Amino acid sequence: MAKKQQPRRNETSSTGDDAGYHVPVLLAESMEALNIRPDGIYVDCTFGGGGHSSVILQHLGPKGRLVAFDQDEDARQNLPDDDRLLFVPHNFRYLQRFLRLNGITEVDGILADLGVSSHQFDEADRGFSTRFDAALDMRMDRRQELTALDIISTYTELQLHKLFEQYGEVTNAKTLARTIVQRRTNVPMKTIEGFKQAIRDIVKGNPHKYFAQVFQALRMEVNDETGALKDMLQQSPKLLRPGGRVAIISFHSIEDRLVKNFFRRGSFEEPEENPFANNEPEPEFNIITRKPVTAGDEELKRNPRSRSAKLRVAEKR
Missing domain, CATH: 1.10.150.170 (Putative methyltransferase TM0872, insert domain)
Known part of the structure; x- marks a missing residue:
């Protein structure tokens, strides 16, 4: 039996204990984008402080499931006591492998909030921030x-x-x-x-x-961040049910371009400027966000990190 659900909180605020670990960006927008079904199966590729995951769980009923990936061992400290949640302590580039190991062949939604968590920046010995003196490390895993x-x-x-x-x-x-x-x-x-x-x-x-x-x-x-993103995106069409959605929040122009190109054409390359070429494969996604969704004024004041965040969403045909 699933744990009793708590009353739903304001979805635009930080939830759970993530505020001291990581403030989730574009929270309300990404939850709306996923179009969550109470009995669906969803994947949070970047669990971090659990901010996005906690709101997904609020939307899920007793039969819903959430699979959360995070390669950073520190993320374990934020896991809620909820048996609808399966935590996978590995990079999301191995998405399909670990879903299948747990008997999951199809999902209803995939979310990824790319980049570095506030916690990783604030932990001096991790070597992510220029504010501290520490070893040049920067490993997420x-x-x-x-x-x-x-x-x-x-x-x-x-x-x-x-x-x-x-x-x-x-x-x-x-x-x-x-x-x-x-x-x-x-x-x-x-x-x-x-x-x-x-x-x-x-x-x-x-x-x-x-x-x-x-x-x-x-x-x-x-951390081979662009390589991991490519691997995950290539697996997403095989894993999503028709009508299932994938939502990616990126913070770098390279990542945003990879997501945009893959959603539109199923490849990462820019199209050739050839008006006579007509050999592109049928796209596997319907684009939900023609332009990336960005943070509003209120969120920008509350969380300056959201300034460069871009959310793109696509739906499996």
Whole structure:
């Protein structure tokens, strides 16, 4: 038997105990987008503080089910005592594998809130934030081996150039990559402060913004964030029932573009400008959001992190 449901709370506020761990963005909008059925099966790919999950559970009846993924072991502390919830402590790129291991072949909705949780930024020893001095780590899943220090220490100049350019949109990505390679054997870069000091003389513009872009690029590479997103999106059409919805909240232009292209064409590439080409496959989704949904003024005041959030939603045909 499912636990007795609590009275439904205001869906635009933080729910449960997530406020100190992570404030969910576009909460009301994503819940509306999922069009939740009380007896449906739903997936929260990024459980985090449990903010989105707690509201999904409020919508579900006794027969509904929620599968929550999170590769960060810290997320376990936020699990509610609810036997309708199945927690999977792995990356959502393995979505289909773990659903099938638990006897689930189809679901009614998939939600993913990409990026980093407030908790991960606020935990100094995780190495995500430029505000603290700690080891250059940045692993969301601390079981994996690759860290930000490994990237700084071993990547070639070309590899570093490309990742800073693509993932961080760093203005002088080439100079940054060359500087790291030239100095890493003689200048200590094992910590956040050491790394920042090693490259401080080539910083362009606002230092806070510059380092934020550099750290974003390293984090995305450490955790293969775009690769995991692609893997999950490719599995979603096979897992969703007809009429089921997938809702993705992204914070980076690369991620938003991947989601948009996949929803529209089932691929991640931009279409070729060929007016005579007519060989695109029939799309598997109906687009629910022609333009991405963004945060309103009230949410922007309450949670500045929502400023760059974009929600896209599609429905399985």
